[in-house]
Amino acid sequence: MGLLTREYPPDVYGGAGVHVEFLARELRPLVDLDVHCWGEGRTDGVTRHRSWSALDGANDALRTFSTDLSIAAAAEGRELVHSHTWYANLAGHFAKLLYGIPHVLTAHSLEPLRPWKAEQLGGGYALSSWAERTAVEGADAVIAVSGAMREDILSCYAALDPRRVHVVHNGIDTALYRPDHGTDALVRAGVDPDRPYVLFVGRITRQKGVPHLLRAVRDIDPAAQVVLCAGAPDTPEIDREFRDLFEELSRARDGVHWIPRMLPRPEVVQLLTHASVFVCPSVYEPLGIVNLEAMACGTPVVASRVGGIPEVVADGTTGVLVDVDPSDEVFEAGLARALDSVLGDPATARRMGEAGRERAVGEFGWDAVARRTVRLYEEILKEA
Template identity: 85%
Template sequence: MRVGLLTREYPPDVYGGAGVHVEFLARELAGLVDLEVHCWGEGRGVGVVRHRPWPVLDGSNDALRTFSVDLSMAAALQGSDLVHSHTWYAGLAGHLAKLLYGIPHVTTAHSLEPLRPWKAEQLGGGYALSSWAERTAIESADGVIAVSGAMRDDILACYPALDADRVHVVHNGIDTALYRPDPGTDALRRHGIDPERPYVLFVGRITRQKGVPQLLRAVREIDPGTQVVLCAGAPDTPEIDREFRDRFQELGAVRSGVFWIPQMLPRAEVVQLLTHAAVFVCPSVYEPLGIVNLEAMACGTPVVASRVGGIPEVVDDGRTGLLVDTDGDFEGNLARALDSVLADPAAARRMGEAGRARAVGEFGWDAVARRTAGLYEEIRKQA
């Protein structure tokens, strides 16, 4: 079966969970199907075709530039037996290929535009276009993959016209050979982090979805002896970038040991930072699954995360970490949960060990790829 895998992000240009998902899924799928990846970028490699927005649209709204990439992808998919798109950035390409070549289209929903209204701040009028593209792709797809049970519920709530039988849950995965405890501390020292002092770690984009403003307020209240390490980049808008910088400066004025690492680090450095964190924090206000929590768990680190979306399907509350309610005093709840883990290193160690065991036992990418390839076969038979 010739499968076209369609995505915005693909190595070396990976900046979010959807890109991580596609990277590892593609690696495992390549042994199960005849796979060709279509992504944004320049050039072409073995099994990878890169597409760039049309130059005539340089400076135009990002949604229009995205649609030009989708047209390029659709034109290149002739001969495919099935296409599998990821996110609204590639969904329209999958839908057009379905219509143009009469082949099944599978789409994976990593997030949903109706549940991310703050995207209007980033895309302006393009948010209406991204929402239209997502709705069109999802409602017309032969199969929709949700990365969690909670995400499946959200898909059906946002798109009630969609036949529930076409929505399938396939959880995100984790490569536990790459994400595993690393005893080294050279990456910590390189970034000025004191390995002898505990630190809270955040890894993610600077976006309202990830709860970054709430986190910066919450960590003002935690144990003053704790360092705070923020691996945070790719701001959605200049406005949230400025807000982050202002709050970061305010935080640094009231406590020591506050570090901001804005650049995308090599995976080996991220693994080391995850390994030595006293606690990993994921304060998202919307999260279909939260693959970064799996990465932290695989490195043997306890997690404090918000009780939203698919996160409770990953973080076992009280066993691999603590879940925090976002309603009420979210920032206070977050600070208290972080202090609870920081105050009991023995319990934190047990949580980290349980998290590693859960990641290894339940979220391997080989299982994710087999389930996905099996779904391809089912959908082709029905088409």
């Protein structure tokens, strides 16, 4: 079968890329797998595709479509294709039509619920929305990464038969994501290992709620550091907004650290392990793998009560959930209160971290995710 994706190691920058990386690893012993992703060159079992050079400088949506054409052409001979995100969904749809094979689609987010993407893509947002709708409505099976995501899919795409939408949660490798009590990564980043800190790890996007976080942490416990492992801004506008808020925060309190690059996984694990609390202020999140990563490292989580996050973070047990109020000020005040409540009660924070690790190990292993996915492939192929 063919696994179609934009992100694949070493070019992983978001949760969908993490999902594909570990799903592919677990699928290889179970199926004959070819991965098709963005990039250049070919290695064993992985073919990378780039957009048509004549479109260099064109709208990103058009360049995506040309990459999808290349991926679809290379999928010849596969029995089934499985695409991830709108960047590869159209390739899966083309392959389905061209070769008469089933197309399974995993929805990691939905374009209708991300209107801020118009800021990034301009008119390309209309194209990305069309591509997603076409692929979702034409797919033989749609995988939702959470129960909340399934409801969103059926709400956005009413023409879709609910029987074709299946929930398979994201997973976590708890052998890779586990407590690491070394401090060398903290020292390199300038973080004081002897002071508590709040940690954010994610992209600088509207979806991830980073501006809300930068305003929320202005008045939290002054003893706490704030560590932002944040990069890959969607647009120059959100980049400028982030930088302005970061500079303002740095003037208001000490111990504010920004790590603007993607760190190697072992360094992220160490940062997660030592954090007093991990914060996920997303305004939209189908599941949120990063919360699982924090939990697997034994760290309590403060997160927005949106999308699939409540299916991962058990409120009051593995962390604290905060309602995304229509008022930014109320949401940000809620984040601040939740962060202070965890920072101010180390014993409860420790119990939450231990419960988070136990929950990650017991309920979200990638081996189980892969087996459920293969069973779905087998059901679809029987029906084909």
